[in-house]
Amino acid sequence: VERCIIVGGGHGGSQAAVSLRQEGYSGEIVLVSDEKDLPYHRPPLSKSYLKTPDGEGLVLRTEAVYRDNAVELELGVRAERIDVDGKRLIVADGRELGFTDLVLATGARARMPQLPGMEFDGIVTLRTMEDARRIRAAMPLVENVVIVGGGFIGMEMAHSCIGLGKSVTLIEAAPRVLARSVAPVVSAHVEERSRSAGIDLITSAQLAAIHGEGGKVVAVSTADGRRFDADMVVMGIGAVPNVELAAEAGLEVANGVVVDPNLRSSAPNIYAIGDCVSFDHHQLGERVRLESVQNATDHARHVARVLTGGGRPYAEVAWFWSDQGDMKIQTAGLATGADSLIVSGACEDNAFSVYHFRGEKLVAVDSINRPADHMIARRLLGAGITPSAADIAEGAQRLKQ
Ligand code: FAD
Numbered sequence: 001v002e003r004c005i006i007v008g009g010g011h012g013g014s015q016a017a018v019s020l021r022q023e024g025y026s027g028e029i030v031l032v033s034d035e036k037d038l039p040y041h042r043p044p045l046s047k048s049y050l051k052t053p054d055g056e057g058l059v060l061r062t063e064a065v066y067r068d069n070a071v072e073l074e075l076g077v078r079a080e081r082i083d084v085d086g087k088r089l090i091v092a093d094g095r096e097l098g099f100t101d102l103v104l105a106t107g108a109r110a111r112m113p114q115l116p117g118m119e120f121d122g123i124v125t126l127r128t129m130e131d132a133r134r135i136r137a138a139m140p141l142v143e144n145v146v147i148v149g150g151g152f153i154g155m156e157m158a159h160s161c162i163g164l165g166k167s168v169t170l171i172e173a174a175p176r177v178l179a180r181s182v183a184p185v186v187s188a189h190v191e192e193r194s195r196s197a198g199i200d201l202i203t204s205a206q207l208a209a210i211h212g213e214g215g216k217v218v219a220v221s222t223a224d225g226r227r228f229d230a231d232m233v234v235m236g237i238g239a240v241p242n243v244e245l246a247a248e249a250g251l252e253v254a255n256g257v258v259v260d261p262n263l264r265s266s267a268p269n270i271y272a273i274g275d276c277v278s279f280d281h282h283q284l285g286e287r288v289r290l291e292s293v294q295n296a297t298d299h300a301r302h303v304a305r306v307l308t309g310g311g312r313p314y315a316e317v318a319w320f321w322s323d324q325g326d327m328k329i330q331t332a333g334l335a336t337g338a339d340s341l342i343v344s345g346a347c348e349d350n351a352f353s354v355y356h357f358r359g360e361k362l363v364a365v366d367s368i369n370r371p372a373d374h375m376i377a378r379r380l381l382g383a384g385i386t387p388s389a390a391d392i393a394e395g396a397q398r399l400k401q
Contacts, residue, residue, distance in 0.1 A: 001027055001028060002025075002026070002027025002028070002100040002101075003027050003028040003029075003030065003097075003098065003099050003100055003101075004020060004025065004027060004028070004029050004030070004099065004100065004101045004102070004103065004307060005030045005032060005089050005097055005099040005101075005102050005103070006029070006030070006031045006032065006102075006103045006105055007032050007033075007079045007089070007102070007103070007104050007105060007106055007245065008032075008033055008104065008105035008106040008107055008242075008274075008276075009031050009032070009033025009035060009038075009039040009073075009075065009105075010033075010039060010042065010105060010107045010274065010275075010296065011039075011041075011042065011060070011274065011293050011296040011297055011300075012105035012107070012273040012274030012275075012296035012297065012299055012300045013031055013033065013039065013103070013105035013273075013274075013300070014031070014039035014060050014061060014300075015060075015296070015297045015300035015301065016103050016105060016273060016300035016301075016303055016304055017029050017031045017066065017069070017071040018061065018065065018066075018069055018071065019300055019301045019303075019304035019305075020304040020307060020308070021069040021070065021071065022069075022304070023304045023305055023307075023308040023310070024308050025304070025307060025308050027100065028070075028072065029069070029070065029071045029072065030071075030072045030074060030097065030099075031066070031071055031072070031073050031074065032074040032077050032079050032089070032091060032097075033073075033074070033075055033076075033077065034076065034077065034078040034079075034092075035075065035076070035128060035129070035130070036075055036076040037059075037075070037128075037129045037130075038059045038060075038061075038062075038063060038073075038075070039059070039060045039061065040058040040059050040060055040129055041058045041059075041060060042127075042293070043293060043321075044058055045058075045126060045128075045129065045131070045132040046126055046153050046156040046157050046160060047156055047160060047323050049132050049136070050132075050135070050136055050139065050160045050161075050163075050164060051160065051163055051164065058129070074091070077091050077092060077093070078091065078092040079091055079092075079106075079245055080092055080245075081245070081248065081249070082102065082245060082246075082248075082249035082270070083096070083249075084249050084250065084251075084267050084270070087099055087100070087102075087269070089102060099269075100269065101269045101270075101271065101307055102269060102270045102271070103270075103271045103272070103273060103303055103307075104245065104246055104257055104265070104270065104271065104272040104273070104276060105272070105273050105274050105276070105296070105300070106241075106242035106243070106245060106246075106276045107241075107242055107274060107275045107276055107296075108127075108239035108240055108241045108242060108275040108276060108291060109127055109239060109240055109242055110125035110126065110127045110131075110235060110236075110237075110238075110239055111235075111237050111238045111239060111240050112125065112235060113148070113207065113235065113237060115207065115208070115209060115210060116209050116210065117209055117210030117211060117212055117217070118210060120210060120212035120215060120216055120217040121212075121215055121216045121217065122138070122142075122212075122216055122217035122230070122231055122232050122233060123210065123217055123232075123233045123235065124138075124232060124233070124234055124235070125234070125235045125236075126153060126157065126234065126236070127239070135232075135234075138232060139164060139166075139232075141231065142166060142231045142232045143166065143167060143231055144166070144167045144168075144169070144228075144229045144230050144231050144232075145157075145158075145161045145166045145167070145168050145169070145230065145231070145232045145233075145234065146168075146169045146170075146171065146220050146228050146230040146232070146233045146234070147161070147168065147169070147170045147171070147233075147234045147236055148170075148171050148207050148220075148233065148234065148235050148236060148237055149170075149171075149172065149235065149236035149237040149238065150170055150171075150172030150174070150176075150177030150178065150179075150201070150203070150236075151177075151178065151180070151181075151236055151237075151238060152178065152181070152320075152322045153236045154170060154172075154177075154234070154236030154237075155170070155177060155178065155190065155194065155322070155324050156322060156323065156324055157234050157236060158170045158194065158199045158201075158324075159194070159197065159199070159323075159324045159325040162197055162198050162199055162325070163325075167200075168198070168199045168200065169199075169200040169202065169228045169230075170194075170199055170200070170201050170202065171202050171205050171207055171220070171222065171228075172201070172202065172203045172204075172205070173204070173205065173206050173207075174203065174204070175203055175204050176188070176191065176203055177190055177191055177194075177201070177203065178190060181320075181331065181335075182329070182331065182335075182354075182366045183335070183341055183354045183356065183366055185341075185343060185347070185354060186329070186354060186366050186368065188347075189327075189347045189350075189352075189368060190324065190327065190329070191203070193324075193325065193326070193327060193350065194324070194325065197325045200228075202222075202226075205222045205223070205224060205226070206222055206223035206224075207220055207221075207222060207223075208221050208222055208223040209221050210233060211227075216231075217230055217231065217232070217233055218230065218231075220233060239275065239291060241255065241256045241257075241275060241276045241277075241278075241289060242276050243256060243257055243276055246265065246270075246272065246276075249267065249270075250267070251265045251266050251267050251270065252265070252266040253278075254278050254287070255278050255287075255289055256272075256276055256277050256278030256279075256289040257272035257276055257277050257278065258278050258279075258287075259271065259272050259277055259278070259279050260280075261279075261280065261282075261313030261314055262302075262303075262306045262311060262313065262314070263277070263279070263299060263302060263303050263306065263314060264306075271303050271306070271307075273296060273299035273300050273302075273303050274295060274296035274299055274300070275289070275290075275291045275295075275296060277289060277299065279314070281318075281334065282313070282314070282315040283318075283333065283334060283363065283381075284334055284336055284337065286336075288334070288336075290318055292318065292319070292320045294316070294318060294319045294320065295316075295318060298314075298316040299314070302314045302316075317332060317333060317378050317381045317382045318331075318332070318333060318334050319331060319332045319333075319374070319378055326350065326369075327350065327368055327369060328368070328369050328371065329366070329367070329368055330366070330367045330370075330371065330374040331364065331365070331366050331367075331374075332364060332365045332367075332374055332377040332378045332381055333356070333362075333363050333364030333365060333377065333381045334363065334364055335356040335363060335364035335366070336363075337358050337363070338356035338357060338358050338363050338364060339357065339358055339359065340356075340357045341354050341355060341356050341357065342354070342355045342357075342389055342392050343355075344373070344392050344393065344395065345370065347368075350368065350369055351368060351369040351370050352367075352368055352370065353365055353366065353367040353368070353370045353373040353374075353377075354366040354367075355377075355387075355392055357386070360386060361386050362380060362381065362385070362386040362387065363381075364377075364381075365377035365380075365381075370396075372396040373396055373399075376396055376399045376400055380399065387399055
């Protein structure tokens with residue numbers, strides 16, 4: 001009997017298990033995850049989770065869904081090693097699970113800086129539900145929060161903490177926040193609104209040291225000699241892909257498990273999906289590793305089709321969202337290599353979109369509080385249509401046509 005083992009019960013792994021069955025896979029499906037929680041929605045952890053009364057209710061699918069789809073759950077079980085030739089997965093309790101196909105959906109983990117003082121209590125990262133519970137439990141005694149890193153998670157946490165009445169300082173090393181992901185005009189808008197919301201936002205500053213007393217963090221200081229009080233320091237400086245399992249098994253790895261357009265790794269019958277994957281992007285013509293729910297779930301659906309005999313090369317439009325205070329930021333496509341842009345709408349209204357072009361071609365759209373623009377952008381990019389500047393100026397109705 002065939003057996004597909006999926007390693008990692010995040011957005012990608014959970015979707016892959018269910019999609020495999022929906023696509024008609026008739027073998028056994030086993031989902032192995034080192035987290036004890038049923039697979040859950042990760043995005044709320046930095047958004048609504050801290051503000052809701054019990055903070056639970058985030059499961060992606062109830063236990064019954066896995067049961068009905070005959071998906072065997074192995075939660076709290078860490079995969080330790082892959083025996084590629086023997087087609088076996090060795091897990092932490094020593095069991096050896098045979099597979100016909102293996103899907104790696106191991107995601108990424110929070111990057112930790114190498115700095116003096118990292119051992120103090122009160123220094124946290126946010127990747128898992130366990131992390132979020134710990135942060136939540138500590139919050140009542142926290143007055144000053146320092147957030148290191150102005151990426152999406154750092155910015156969301158800053159707004160969430162302001163919403164809880166904390167005093168918040170955010171330290172970003174680059175000259176602007178969200179620099180890797182959005183246009184400068186969007187960064188500037190986010191910075192201005194975040195400062196108005198009360199966040200002490202500091203750019204072009206390097207965290208240099210963490211100071212503690214009695215084993216607890218009390219402050220951080222920057223390379224230019226400034227010092228900021230802190231009862232909690234949230235490290236939001238990016239994520240590193242969990243590729244150790246693949247690398248130790250001899251699979252090709254380059255900032256992610258390297259896969260072909262059908263998400264096959266360099267080893268036969270081993271696939272990889274989601275945050276842990278480096279793949280040739282159809283739009284960019286270069287390798288990327290993306291960190292988004294869209295990427296993980298679309299990869300999962302794709303691998304399910306491949307494993308059941310279907311599937312064309314993966315070619316979905318990348319998209320993403322982030323909620324920060326009164327800003328819903330959405331991106332469609334990838335702006336890497338874009339050389340011109342058009343802004344539609346006004347920053348003053350806190351509702352505008354930025355259309356990115358590479359040469360003549362539309363490659364990405366960033367939207368702030370313009371969900372209709374975002375939805376249309378996904379369709380335009382999917383169909384490979386570039387609207388004219390006049391169409392963009394006329395707005396969503398015209399673009400829809
Ligand atoms: P993950 O969801 O990370 O799942 C990987 C799983 O594999 C984990 O449970 C991990 O513990 C497990 N695992 C790893 N190694 C092993 C092993 N050896 N054995 C067993 N299990 C293992 N994306 C958006 O699109 N929009 C957002 O607003 C957004 N907000 C986010 C907010 C936060 C706080 C975080 C942390 C992420 C956010 N993301 C957001 C990103 C999104 O959550 C990820 O891109 C997505 O979860 C990736 O799915 P994945 O299945 O690849 O990996």
